[in-house]
Amino acid sequence: MTDVDLRALALRTLLPGFAGTSAPKWALELLDEGLGGYILFGYNIAHPAQVAELTSQLRAVRPDALIGADEEGGDVTRLHHAAGSPYPGNAALGAVDDVELTRKVHRAIGDELRAVGVTVNCAPAVDINVADDNPVIGTRSFGRDPRLVARHAAAAVAGLQDAGVAACAKHFPGHGATVDDSHHTLPTVDVPLDVLRERELVPFTAAIEAGTKVIMTGHIRVPVLTGDLPATLSPAALTDLLRGEMGYTGAVMTDAVEMRGVSGERGIPASVALALAAGCDLVCFGGEQQKNGPMVDLVHATVDAIVAAVRSGELPEERLYEAAKRGDELRGWLSGVGDVTAAEAAGVGAGAARRAVHVEGTLPNLSDALIVQVDTPGNIAVGDVPWGVTPLLAKRLADAETMYVDHDSADVTAVTARADGRSVVVVARDTHRHQRSRSLVEGVAASGVPTVLVEMGWPAAWRPAGAAAYVATYGAAPVNAEAATEALLGH
Incomplete structure (x- = not known):
């Protein structure tokens, strides 16, 4: 050639x-x-x-x-x-x-x-x-x-x-x-x-x-x-x-x-x-x-x-x-595929996400909870895509408060002081892979504050000691967040 x-x-x-x-x-x-x-x-x-x-x-x-x-x-x-x-x-x-x-x-x-x-x-x-x-x-x-x-x-x-x-x-x-x-x-x-x-x-x-x-x-x-x-x-x-x-x-x-x-x-x-x-x-x-x-x-x-x-x-x-x-x-x-008629897909994503949510433990009263989202970055394949359940919870819980912390500088004392005895919902991804994130959840739980971890990454074998509940969404897409919100609030 x-x-x-x-x-x-x-x-x-x-x-x-x-x-x-x-x-x-x-x-x-x-x-x-x-x-x-x-x-x-x-x-x-x-x-x-x-x-x-x-x-x-x-x-x-x-x-x-x-x-x-x-x-x-x-x-x-x-x-x-x-x-x-x-x-x-x-x-x-x-x-x-x-x-x-x-x-x-x-x-x-x-x-x-x-x-x-x-x-x-x-x-x-x-x-x-x-x-x-x-x-x-x-x-x-x-x-x-x-x-x-x-x-x-x-x-x-x-x-x-x-x-x-x-x-x-x-x-x-x-x-x-x-x-x-x-x-x-x-x-x-x-x-x-x-x-x-x-x-x-x-x-x-x-x-x-x-x-x-x-x-x-x-x-x-x-x-x-x-x-x-x-x-x-x-x-x-x-x-x-x-x-x-x-x-x-x-x-x-x-x-x-x-x-x-x-x-x-x-x-x-x-x-x-x-x-x-x-x-x-x-x-x-x-x-x-x-x-x-x-x-x-x-x-x-x-x-x-x-x-x-x-x-x-x-x-x-x-x-x-x-x-x-x-x-x-x-x-x-x-x-050679030709024209393909789209299949009926209304609600298929939301329904699938709802069926995937898994709750362990007993959920405490969350009406005035402190919602703490740990800023856990995604990998390059994921990119900078919005994630987290925090805005949805804040919208549905009028008395709740939100707090955003970085995964490598999360401070237990700052969170417990802000919680002031209220329940705390920690929202994170791949918590098991980040030592400061693990320490945050377990430290807040150890202080006696009712603590819930919403895990929006891979649900590993690790569970936070002392936490009242662990919620696994198996992903961080908006439909996963909606499904988690329903599981947390019962509606």
């Missing part, structure tokens, strides 16, 4: 991002050159009509452009990043354990995406949250049990694809047993292959059997399988295991390549070439990188690196052709 041919193949594999709520000129020009498509983020989204106009703008240049987004429901939302998702996330659905409900919720998510022109959903996350201290998965997981996660993974895939949106099961071969965030470093899952097969791979097998059109790689290291490489760059993980042993024939997409777990020591262009050589077909990058300015130079540098890798023999020409062809097969499936 000529360099022109190779560049055309390389461009078809790339899915970068761009800033703004309309496509910049350079982004449209790249599509015209043959770019595979784009991934949309919260900063690309203002309201549904604007998103529909944006995707139409992109498809006016390339009708079969792949347009993706991370719309997991719950804590990770792009369409609803300004106000929070109307659907609970995976942890809540796993807690309810009704696969038909999971299918309905993901069908509703798929209908919303398709209505605005987004046809690839970078979801569901099918990681098994083995580690309570996992900083990046948590409530994005359906649970700890491989069989439970597997059946809900299959239901989520079915719901999305019934709406004509390609599902993307992630993060292969499983990010749930890590205690590090691959946005910042390379996490390790140091287990034998038989453990991986009996635990992490079970939901991926179910997603494959359900017909998932895409599987996303995780930037995680499994020494027995990938050696020192992240799975994204590992032929043993992607070619031998995923395709050879597990029989997957659909498209493989990378998680964002600017994440330090994959490109921290190599840079983006070199990492992209290695990912394609390992078995990836579509490359996602630019969610954070585009904040530094237009990505056109980086895209061209990446194409140059891919062509150079082919010429050096590092990336076989037939592997690049195969990658581009799998992307084209995905486009073919999407174009």
Whole structure:
């Protein structure tokens, strides 16, 4: 092949991002050159009509452009990043354990995406949250049990694809047993292959059997399988295991390549070439990188690196052709879906969140409670999305008082003094992972003040000693907050 041919193949594999709520000129020009498509983020989204106009703008240049987004429901939302998702996330659905409900919720998510022109959903996350201290998965997981996660993974895939949106099961071969965030470093899952097969791979097998059109790689290291490489760059993980042993024939997409777990020591262009050589077909990058300015130079540098890798023999020409062809097969499936009538979804999110709420202990009188919200930041995947039950409680309890504290400087004395004998409701996320948050709840309870913890993150095994009640919402979306408010107040 000529360099022109190779560049055309390389461009078809790339899915970068761009800033703004309309496509910049350079982004449209790249599509015209043959770019595979784009991934949309919260900063690309203002309201549904604007998103529909944006995707139409992109498809006016390339009708079969792949347009993706991370719309997991719950804590990770792009369409609803300004106000929070109307659907609970995976942890809540796993807690309810009704696969038909999971299918309905993901069908509703798929209908919303398709209505605005987004046809690839970078979801569901099918990681098994083995580690309570996992900083990046948590409530994005359906649970700890491989069989439970597997059946809900299959239901989520079915719901999305019934709406004509390609599902993307992630993060292969499983990010749930890590205690590090691959946005910042390379996490390790140091287990034998038989453990991986009996635990992490079970939901991926179910997603494959359900017909998932895409599987996303995780930037995680499994020494027995990938050696020192992240799975994204590992032929043993992607070619031998995923395709050879597990029989997957659909498209493989990378998680964002600017994440330090994959490109921290190599840079983006070199990492992209290695990912394609390992078995990836579509490359996602630019969610954070585009904040530094237009990505056109980086895209061209990446194409140059891919062509150079082919010429050096590092990336076989037939592997690049195969990658581009799998992307084209995905486009073919999407174009063949035709018109899809949206399913009836009224109240499905609220109902699911209500069924997920779990209350332990006895709720004290909260009529004049001090409501303390601990400012617990979300991870990069979640972003800056509104969360918490505090405004809802304050609105419904005329005599209540609110107080906001930071998770790493929460002071027990300040809270107990402000409470002055009243009940205290502490609202927090992943309390078990933050020592000062744990100490706050237990310190207030130890002072004799009736204390309730509303846990809106992952409900770990830890429980606050001395607390009157523990309320688990299994997520921090607005519907979770509404459900928690109803549980706390009895209406």
